[in-house]
Amino acid sequence: MFKKIGIIGGGSWGTALALLTSEHGLPVTIWAHNPAVALDINAHHTNSQYLPGINLPKNVHATANLKEAGSADLIVMVVPSKAMRETARALAALKPPDGTVVVSCTKGIESGTGLLMSQVLAEFLPRCRMAVLSGPNLALEIARHIPAASVIGSEHADLLEPLQRIFSSKGFRAYTSDDVIGIQLGGALKNIYAIAAGVCDGFGMGDNAKAALVTRSLAEMTRLGIAMGGRRETFFGLSGAGDLMVTCFSKQSRNRQFGERLGRGEKPAEIIASLKTVAEGVPTTLSASECAKRLGIDAPITAEVCAVLHEGKPPRESMSCLLGRPPKPESDHPSARV
Incomplete structure (x- = not known):
C-alpha cells in the first residue's frame, strides 16, 4: 500500500521509528530540523546526538529539506507538540496529495486550544487521512529490538491493517483501535x-x-x-x-x-x-x-x-x-x- 515513508522529526523517537519501519525494505526519509543531525545520519548511518550507538540501514536517509520527507505517501509526525502547528502549516504548503496517510506519534495537548495532535494536523491537512500511534515505547529499547507493543488508532478502518503491518516486527507488536x-x-x-x-x-x-x-x-x-x-x-x-x-x-x-x-x-x-x-x-x-x-x-x-x-x-x-x-x-x- 505504501511506497515511501517520511519521518518528520529527527529526535530519538523519530529515529527509532525510522529504524522500525525500515525493516520492510521501503525507503525511509527522516526530516531533521537541525541540518547537522541530517548530515550525521547520512555520513555515519547513526544519530549520534539523539540515539547514539544505534546503526541505521542503507534504506534510511535524512534531510533538512521538509519537501523530501513530506512527499512520502506515509508521513509519520514525531516533532515536539509545541512545534506541531508550525510543522503542519509547512507541510500543508507542500500540498500533499489527497489521501496521504499521516500518523501522529507525538504525545501532547496544544496549549491554549486544548487540541490533540491529530486535531492540529487535521486543521491544516483536511484531505489527508489521520492515524495515531502510542504506547509504552522507550525509543532506545525499540531501537535495540527489545520486545515492546503499541496501539495504532484511526477512524479509517481500512488503514488499520496496513499500518499494523508497517509498524510491526519480530520484537514489536502493534495493536489496533478506533479510539483516536x-x-x-x-x-x-x-x-x-x-x-x-x-x-x-x-x-x-x-x-x-x-x-x-x-x-x-x-x-x-x-x-x-x-x-x-x-x-x-x-x-x-x-x-x-x-x-x-x-x-x-x-x-x-x-x-x-x-x-x-x-x-x-x-x-x-x-x-x-x-x-x-x-x-x-x-x-x-x-x-x-x-x-x-x-x-x-x-x-x-x-x-x-x-x-x-x-x-x-x-x-x-x-x-x-x-x-x-x-x-x-x-x-x-x-x-x-x-
Missing part, C-alpha cells in the same frame, strides 16, 4: 504523572507512596480522559496504563527524570534550560489543567504539578496538599456511591 482520542490522551496525560512520580523519587519516598500515586494518577487520567472524549477501556490498555507504568518507573523516562530533579530542589526553568530534548509533560500539564477546569473535572494531581511547574509552588507544599485532601471513595464509578 483516548489513545492520544493516555500518551499525553501520563507525562504529567511521570513528573509527579519523579518528584517522589527525588524526595526519596518509598515504593508504597509511588504505587499509590501512580494508581490515583490512573484514576485521574481516566476521569479526565473520558470527559475529553476517550473511552474508559482505552485508559486501561497499552496507551493508558501501559504507558503510564513505563513512564513513571523507567530510569530512561525524561519526564520522570525532570520530576526527580524537581524533588531534589532544582527549579523548573533551570531544568528546562539544561535539557537537550523536550519533556512533554511540562507544556501538557498547563494544557490539561486548562481542559480540566473548562470541563469541571476534579484533577488534583494535574493541578498540583501545574502549580509547581508554572506558578512557583514548592513541590513539598504540593505533596502536602494532595495528602491533606478530604477522604473519599476509591472509585469514581456511580456504583461506588450506592
Whole structure:
C-alpha cells in the first residue's frame, strides 16, 4: 500500500521509528530540523546526538529539506507538540496529495486550544487521512529490538491493517483501535504523572507512596480522559496504563527524570534550560489543567504539578496538599456511591 515513508522529526523517537519501519525494505526519509543531525545520519548511518550507538540501514536517509520527507505517501509526525502547528502549516504548503496517510506519534495537548495532535494536523491537512500511534515505547529499547507493543488508532478502518503491518516486527507488536482520542490522551496525560512520580523519587519516598500515586494518577487520567472524549477501556490498555507504568518507573523516562530533579530542589526553568530534548509533560500539564477546569473535572494531581511547574509552588507544599485532601471513595464509578 505504501511506497515511501517520511519521518518528520529527527529526535530519538523519530529515529527509532525510522529504524522500525525500515525493516520492510521501503525507503525511509527522516526530516531533521537541525541540518547537522541530517548530515550525521547520512555520513555515519547513526544519530549520534539523539540515539547514539544505534546503526541505521542503507534504506534510511535524512534531510533538512521538509519537501523530501513530506512527499512520502506515509508521513509519520514525531516533532515536539509545541512545534506541531508550525510543522503542519509547512507541510500543508507542500500540498500533499489527497489521501496521504499521516500518523501522529507525538504525545501532547496544544496549549491554549486544548487540541490533540491529530486535531492540529487535521486543521491544516483536511484531505489527508489521520492515524495515531502510542504506547509504552522507550525509543532506545525499540531501537535495540527489545520486545515492546503499541496501539495504532484511526477512524479509517481500512488503514488499520496496513499500518499494523508497517509498524510491526519480530520484537514489536502493534495493536489496533478506533479510539483516536483516548489513545492520544493516555500518551499525553501520563507525562504529567511521570513528573509527579519523579518528584517522589527525588524526595526519596518509598515504593508504597509511588504505587499509590501512580494508581490515583490512573484514576485521574481516566476521569479526565473520558470527559475529553476517550473511552474508559482505552485508559486501561497499552496507551493508558501501559504507558503510564513505563513512564513513571523507567530510569530512561525524561519526564520522570525532570520530576526527580524537581524533588531534589532544582527549579523548573533551570531544568528546562539544561535539557537537550523536550519533556512533554511540562507544556501538557498547563494544557490539561486548562481542559480540566473548562470541563469541571476534579484533577488534583494535574493541578498540583501545574502549580509547581508554572506558578512557583514548592513541590513539598504540593505533596502536602494532595495528602491533606478530604477522604473519599476509591472509585469514581456511580456504583461506588450506592
